[in-house]
Amino acid sequence: MIRSVQKRTLETRAKLIAAAQEIIDESGYAALRVEEVVLRAGMAKGTFFAHFKDKDALMDLIIGSEIDRHLDALEASPAPQTVEQMADALMPLCNYMTCERYVFDVILRFSGAAAIEEIGLIARTFGRQIEVFEAWLADAPFRRDIAVELRAEGIHAFMIQAMSAQFCALHNAESIQDRLLLYLRAWLLPGG
Amino acid sequence: MIRSVQKRTLETRAKLIAAAQEIIDESGYAALRVEEVVLRAGMAKGTFFAHFKDKDALMDLIIGSEIDRHLDALEASPAPQTVEQMADALMPLCNYMTCERYVFDVILRFSGAAAIEEIGLIARTFGRQIEVFEAWLADAPFRRDIAVELRAEGIHAFMIQAMSAQFCALHNAESIQDRLLLYLRAWLLPGG
Amino acid sequence: MIRSVQKRTLETRAKLIAAAQEIIDESGYAALRVEEVVLRAGMAKGTFFAHFKDKDALMDLIIGSEIDRHLDALEASPAPQTVEQMADALMPLCNYMTCERYVFDVILRFSGAAAIEEIGLIARTFGRQIEVFEAWLADAPFRRDIAVELRAEGIHAFMIQAMSAQFCALHNAESIQDRLLLYLRAWLLPGG
């Protein structure tokens, strides 16, 4: 009884997400409208807000899931042994996070959550990124004078820096990857 | 004649900025409404948009000016000779940039400008930050294995990272300053 | 078997009414939400509508019952022999009916029922009020030039008038009782 109810609920939720993804695939994230989502899902507006606190909550879920998928792939691949390999490995995620100005803004905005109960997927993926980096660093031939967590946080900081530059007219000469490589080399192989 | 017109224009502009600052002082940045600004300045709404392209332009100006003031102070002070001094020196600026979630969001959003002609004050202050850091690094006893610009950009990346953590419920154990110190030491004194 | 089912049904109904009354006691009639009622009664929303045609039906029942209780008291008391006594006697009922703007609105709305089968408790209590007044008038020293039913209806009309004035900012100088007394004297003792 309870199980069947949950199933129905999950199906509805899935339909809403699928409809949203469809819109995003067609017109991009910034073009998503709640009205259009429920229209495509064949549901009432009230149903949307019964499943998601607001539009942002859906956005957090969809973007967060996509980031998670990238992290899954990173976890499934062998740990990079050079900064070049690392930059290569990070590029799919960086490209996704910068695929739209709107997406990058949402990510930055949601990456910090004011309260524990508000922590959404995107915020969690930021934690997971650090974990993935830590796993990479465990056996990699990089600097070992500082804690693995610190090294991982540094990678993250430079990823953000490289992506931010992408949206800046002052720095658009260099690609994300070039900048990332420069940063990672200086961060992980000092003196090298 | 021309001078008097310019003077009047500047006065109007100044009145609008003063009114905005008043609201910010009373209720914070996020609470600022154009309606309220023109009301206090004793003008019509249209006048606002004759002086500022949009609300964001005013926000960019006010926040950018405040950041500039902090940079002026940093430039006027002697260059830090230790990472501890550097972290200390950076804290007033970091505190301002994180005084409100809204302010930090605006700063991140404006730090990259889509086109050269759109570059606003905040974006410029980001460039200026790098310059200030470069000046600091010129004679300081920090790593010299990488270009001074790269070193400066790293400081900036870690400042952002430390401030971001501030808004994240997952990391609020450590203060901005503690994180910053940790990062700067690892970045500027590798192996040290 | 049948008895136990009926008992269960009645218990469910009673629980719903009790929960509703609890909410009313705490927050007033206007604040009552079906959601909150079933939550307190520990039931599902659907159960509510299995017992009451709609929310209004519950409201009609609760308010109607309260009015009935007042009418019981009036019937149990001796008939007033003066308009002063009559106004005194009517005040508890008037006070209840005007305890909340929402309650008075519901009463006026329900006092007329669109169809015989829709006649609810409140509409019935209006009929009962007339009957009570008729009983009062049977032996009382008031005008006798018109039918007793007409006299009774007049009392009712003036009760409504006096209560309506209560909610009007234009007339809040006089109390319900003062107005009622004025009206009743003019209605029941013309020329007196």
Place this chain on the structure above:
Amino acid sequence: MIRSVQKRTLETRAKLIAAAQEIIDESGYAALRVEEVVLRAGMAKGTFFAHFKDKDALMDLIIGSEIDRHLDALEASPAPQTVEQMADALMPLCNYMTCERYVFDVILRFSGAAAIEEIGLIARTFGRQIEVFEAWLADAPFRRDIAVELRAEGIHAFMIQAMSAQFCALHNAESIQDRLLLYLRAWLLPGG
């Protein structure tokens, strides 16, 4: 300058009211939707709410204006000299007020205003009704044992009573006019 602006404002307001009236004429009061009003007026939704606090405010204005028009007509006509004439004179207004259940409900709900500043047209027309009745009674051959204001209020009370009965399944045998006549005779010609 100021005048021309006011003119434009008044025109917009008039267009909104005209559009609303059009809908009412076609489909009735209960069918009026804000969306439809602005659509017909060729305006934005925001404009509606810039002119009317909410939908109810528009309803109050339209219904109140209509009542006012009836009162204008009553004031322009000679004062009734018999209760029969009075009932005849009141019927157009009564018919309007009971043209729709929704309209009568709105009238009752708005006839009392919680605060002076909230007093709308409908509430004001109730005061005006009393004044019109007072003017009628000044020279008419009706009872004079009570104050003219009191006599006027009684007429009003009985109008409401007669109209309320109209919506009540228990009393729909008699017409509003018959009831009104009965009431007025008993009220204005006691002993007669």
Place this chain on the structure above:
DNA sequence: TATGAATGAGCGTTCATTCAT
């Protein structure tokens, strides 16, 4: 330059009611 009424697209909300299980 100044005015301020008008715009407008979409979000969030409400909450009684229905219906498949």
Place this chain on the structure above:
DNA sequence: TATGAATGAACGCTCATTCAT
């Protein structure tokens, strides 16, 4: 009977921005 997810049709609102005067 009981369940509770889903419905749905407006409403109210926001508020930066535009534009005719």
